[in-house]
Amino acid sequence: MAESPAELTTENPNPTQDQQQPTATPEELVAKSVAPVKPQFLRPPPSRTSQNDTTSYAVSDCNSNNSKSNNTNTISLVAKEKKSKRQLKRxxxxxxxxxxxxxxxxxxxxxxxxxxxxxxxxxxxxxxxxxxxxxxxxxxxxxxxxxxxxxxxxxxxxxxxxxxxxxxxxxxxxxxxxEINGLNKDVQKLLWKNKMKFPKADSVLKSLGLMGPGKSKVKKVDEEEVEKVDDDNVSHGTNENGCGDGGNESAGKLDCAVGVLAEDDVDGVLKTDEVRPLKKAKSAVEENGCIVEEVNGLSIPEKNIENGCPIETEPEAIAENVETDGSLKSHPREKMLIDFRGKLYLAPLTTVGNLPFRRVCKALGADVTCGEMAMCTNLLQGQASEWALMRRHSSEDLFGVQICGSYPDTVTRTAELIDQECTVDFIDINMGCPIDIVVNKGAGSSLLTKPMRMKSIIEAASGTVEKPITVKVRTAYFEGKNRIDSLIADIGNWGASAITIHGRSRQQRYSKLADWDYIFQCVKKAPDTLQVLGNGDVFSYVDWNKHKSDCPELSSCMIARGALIKPWIFTEIKEQRHWDISSGERLNILKDYVRCGLEHWGSDTKGVETTRHFLLEWLSYTCRYVPVGLLDVIPQRLNWRPPSYYGRDDLETLMASDSAADWIRISEMLLGRVPDGFTFSPKHKSNAYDRAENG
Incomplete structure (x- = not known):
């Protein structure tokens, strides 16, 4: 385990002669993808039971006889107990x-x-x-x-x-x-009961021939079950977001009563049905003795109101009216466009790319931000934890959301729902996520093997909403079988306003370097109406300048893992310098994150511990940063493995530790002592940090 801050010294950071290992030249270290830290700062790696045992750490009270003070915590490696969902709910x-x-x-x-x-x-x-x-x-x-x-x-x-x-x-x-884009409680109830109507999406799907009978079945619910759900909601005391937990981002807690949802299909992916129950959704408001019906907030024309009571309007009739509206079938070139050229784009990042982190990056120079990837099926089910990913802060002046789905109907209806309920500047469709649980359901990178389904999804989504539709892809599904270059012209014609290409295949995951030469090939084949952004291994302003100069047609570069490790990369690019940031300045950035986290998750005990959890997740990435003043060769490359080294002060040494015990110590500097029995298991271990990005 790494030394505590009190045990670290900067007066004589050199290891003893017998501890020193044979020195290698900076060129040799770079060839081995090892960060060339100056020899005077190197130290032997800390002794551990196992180099890869960073899974879970538990904190418990020390006996006063075994510690320097009663407030000291001892941190030990333990196996994290796995609990079932039912047990966690209980x-x-x-x-x-x-x-x-x-x-x-x-x-x-x-x-x-x-x-x-x-x-x-x-x-x-x-x-x-x-x-x-x-x-x-x-x-x-x-x-x-x-x-x-x-x-x-x-x-x-x-x-x-x-x-x-x-x-x-x-x-x-x-x-x-x-913050805006909270989930309306009435909308959430409609989603729970599968009573939400999607007239625009259904019209477009029908016109494209993507809406046929018998695609999926819906479990019919009677009025008694619906009333029971309403009674349960009242007894639970839901808040303004429709959930007692306030829909905290990434918290994963939805304790409110949930209505009967559609049955899962054989692939395990919920497909919203096209053949909906004939029973009409009714609001709880009564006027003049008549129950007023609302279809997703669509106002009923005055000609349909007689004697103070509206005449029932069939959803099919509404869909027909929508279908005849020529404004919904505008050409993609007539859509509102966003100019990504030269803008610094913070990629959608799972777990760590939450709203407080985006606020920090925004303050450090990011121009475009995007929410974490949200699954369409979860959004259509009204899951508060998933809808929390739609949250937007007032400082995010150019903000988009990223959604992921397997089929045109789910993606298109989700796009219409977001367009109706949220304030966003663009909607990004993820077609590059390499995670197994996503790919196995036919979403993410799996779509790269199904170009006709890609076409259906993009055409239907772009034809339903006026906001720009962007797409994020990888070079291919299988290594050595790149195919985006043959599809990129069609993607522009299908209705996408911009495309981001991650220079790796799904099979490659995050191994090896991103193939920017192939990204440039795709840029040259793209139509003029389609903006192309590159993604992969951007970690300094030198990388940014090189990609832009090698291919002037490239609109911009998306920054993902580079922002996780050093969020001030946006400042470096704008100011065209290598920032030798001090440990105190880095601590101030962490303080800003904590302040934003408390405003977002709350200042009570639950909010403090939620902020601590996501701070620790972020620290599992920042420890990979090597200060500029310690390197023999600058700038640092993203694939370099940092050796064990001393910092220029105790705090810098502590921030360089890859031990979860030291991450906890940093959190205690900002959020006070951790609770007794505290445990932390990084979702993305520091030695596998490259899985943080959605793809």
Whole structure:
């Protein structure tokens, strides 16, 4: 295990003579893909039981006899226990009834009678018990009351409660929020019940001959089941997002009652049906004794209203009206376009590419941001955790969302739903994700073997929404069988506004270097109306300049893993310099991330620990950065493996550690001591960090 910060020294960072290994020239190290760190900073690798044992670390209290202080934690390697989904759900429900989870209404007001759900509330109402077990407040000020006189929405549960002032403005008790694209509760209920209508998508699918009978079956639900779902929702006390957990991004918790969904098809992928039940979706609002029907918010024409009661309009009739609307069939060239030329594009990154991370990159110079890849089937089912990936911050002035699906109907209906419910600038369709669970369902890179399905998806999606449709692909599915060059002209004619090409095949995953020569071949074959962006191994302004100079027709470069390891790469490109960033400046970037995380996930204990979790995930990438001042050859290349080295100060040495124990220590510097029994297992291990990007 790596040394603690107190044990590190920079006065004499050189290892002893017997510890030094035979020196190699910088050229020899580069040839072996090893970062050429200056010899005076090198040190032997820390001793470990196993070099690859970075799976999970648990933290427990130390005995005072075995530690320097009572507040010291000991970190040991343990095997993470696997739990079933049912067991995890049961534990979450039990936790909500424990003293740890105080009712949000009670936390805001401090009045035990303020909760409208009373005994039906799924949260705890024991105020004294909550105060007895609440951890100590963290250092710093509450992110929601910071100098603005607003009231924190988490009240007593806030970990900065001591900084709250009595004269804070109530502000309706709502969180100060600069985020949009939350999932509407009424829309979520329609999705749960499979009652959502997609007139535009169905019209386009029908016109393209992609909507035929018998593609999938839908389980019919009677009125009693629907009423039961509504009753369960009320008893759970859902919030404004339709979920008690607030739809936290990547949290993966959907505890609210879910309606009966469509049956899975034989491939395990939910295909939204074309033959929908004849029963009409009805709202709970009654006017003049008549139940008013809404079809996804489409207003009913005045000519259909008689005596204060609207006449029922068949969805088929609405679809016919939509189909005859010529505006929906505009030529792709007439669509609103986005100019990606010369813009710094932050790639959609799974797990770490959350909204707080995008805010940090935006502040460091990113021009275009895109949300994490969201599965179409999950969005159509109304999963709050998946819809949280649609969230957009006000600082993201050019923002898109990325969706992934297997069939034209699911992708097209998802595009229409996003166009209706969210504010985005473009919709990106992922056709390059190499992950097995995605590919096995016919999505992601699997589509590269099915060009006709690619055509159907792009044509249907671009014909349904006015927003630009972009596509992200790899060079091919199998190594040595590149095929995008033969499809790129057609992709432009199918309706895509831009395409991003990752210079690797699916079989190659992230091994070897990206093939930029092939990307340039594709650029030269692309039609003038299709913007082409390259992706792969951009890690400095030198890489950026080289790709742009080698192929002036290239619109831009998408930056993925380079931003994970050093998010200030956007600053380097704009200022055309190698930034020898200090450890203090890097710590300030982490502080900004923590502040954004607390604003996004919350300042209560749950929000703090969620922020810590994603901070630790990010630190599993940043440890691969080697400071410019320590290198014999600059700039650092993305495929270089950093050796074990000392930094120029203790903090820089700590940030270079690939031990999860040291990542936890950094998190404690920013978010206080971890809870007793804390465990962390990096989703993408540091020695396999290249799987972070969606593809």
């Amino acid at each position: 534990e979450r429900q039990q936790e909500k009834k424990s003293a740890v989870s105080l009712c949000p209404e009670l936390a805001k007001t401090g009045d035990v009678n303020s909760c409208p759900y009373k005994t039906n509330c799924r949260f705890n109402h024991d105020l004294e018990g909550f105060k007895a077990q609440k951890p100590e407040d963290l250092e710093g000020e509450c992110p929601f009351t910071n100098g603005e006189g607003l009231r924190c929405p988490y009240g007593l549960a806030c970990r900065f409660y001591g900084t709250h002032k009595d004269n804070d403005v109530v502000g309706n008790g709502k969180k100060r929020n600069s």
